[in-house]
Amino acid sequence: MSTTERPRILVVGGGYVGLYAARRILKKMRYGEATVTVVDPRSYMTYQPFLPEAAAGSISPRHVVVPLRRVVRGAEVLTGRVTTIDQDRKVATVAPLVGEAYELPFDYLVIAMGAVSRTFPIPGLAEQGIGMKGVEEAIGLRNHVLEQLDKADSTTDEEVRRKALTFVFVGGGFAGAETIGEVEDMARDAAKYYTNVKREDMRFILVDAADKILPEVGPELGRWGKEHLEGRGVEIYLSTSMDSCVDGHVVLKNGLEVDSNTIVWTAGVKPNPALARFGLPLGPRGHVDTSEKLQVQGTDYIWAAGDNAQVPDVAARKAGVENAWCPPNAQHALRQAKVLGDNVVSGMRGFPQKTYEHSNKGAVAGLGLHKGVAMIVMGKMKIKLKGRLAWYMHRGYHGMAVPTWNRKIRVFADWTLAMFLKREVVSLGAMETPREEFYEAAKPAPAPAAPANQEKAKAS
Known part of the structure; x- marks a missing residue:
């Protein structure tokens, strides 16, 4: 920190x-006009709309993230968390990944x-x-799902097998519908390479408290998306x-009970929730209350x-539309x-x-390879697309929206290669505990047990 x-x-x-x-800000500022400091627990930004495709192996996980230090050159990038903000003193407390917390003044x-x-x-x-x-989480989900197929293919215990091949997804918005669509597609492809696992052996369940899925694209396309997934x-x-899922025993409010190793x-x-410690005016759901100029209400420097x-x-x-607020999506975030x-x-x-x-x-x-829904608004006209054309619109929009040309080119390269090469279906579950094998080889051997006659001598 300078x-x-x-x-x-x-x-x-x-x-x-x-x-x-x-x-x-860096682009608009004059040289030396101010110092820009970015604080985040991670040293990279994640393009979240691509997480379902990363979980399915359609995009390399490295291409879903953007390294901050590379793309915000000219700014300080501090890896840590802002824990408190003192507005009177204009000082933030930063807790770095290691070491003591320190105060950082700002204007x-x-x-x-x-x-x-x-x-x-x-x-x-x-x-x-x-x-x-x-x-x-996307990488972990991919490895976990493929590991469940490995388990089911190798066991003779029908209960273990059934639990491994049951996948429960809670939430039917963009994230839930896209993730279950992509993962089901991947599992269907992977099943071709297993002797004892077929797609018919798997059970995919999507649960939502609302009365529809994909509300963002409207009721008509939401119904089509539901029928499409049910058809698969x-x-x-x-x-x-979901009422409970203790030890993988899923209990739904409608009375359905299943055992599953995978609950997404x-x-x-x-x-x-850290916003509550900053002393900022918050709305009823915990959001920072801003004006239409994106300035926090009651301040002129936040x-x-x-x-x-x-x-x-x-x-x-x-x-x-009275009391309308911008929805939390990438479309608004970029423009804001x-x-x-x-x-x-x-x-x-x-x-x-x-x-x-x-x-x-x-x-x-x-909703998986060559499958999707899209609603395009042009003035007062709404164009509704579904199937392969909507999938192309999905990829085209997000391919151009992902930050930096470096990432755009890498993502489109991944998609192009996938047209000619088969999807990888290998599980790298050991990545979650990479040192386990080395630890087993390097840990000290247990001390040999004392002979029984020595134990008796000590007792006497």
């Missing part, structure tokens, strides 16, 4: 908004901490559940929830955007980050700031 007499713009979070806002502040998985106190969920918010053998239970939780997100912010949807309100970056520079110079206004352009979702 010391500087220049004003410091502190960006808390290196996700989609943090990365793009920092890049925008301007950007809150871009994103969201975390929204969970409930369900017995067994913390021990059994697998999230889908990070690339580590996925059981979908709507208007229900994608039932929504919530703002990062901005927020993305999943952790409650941003007024100006376009929807002009159309007559650019406006936020401009407004930080304008605020630093004392110039007027821009209002964030963006009308929804639609939504796209992939």
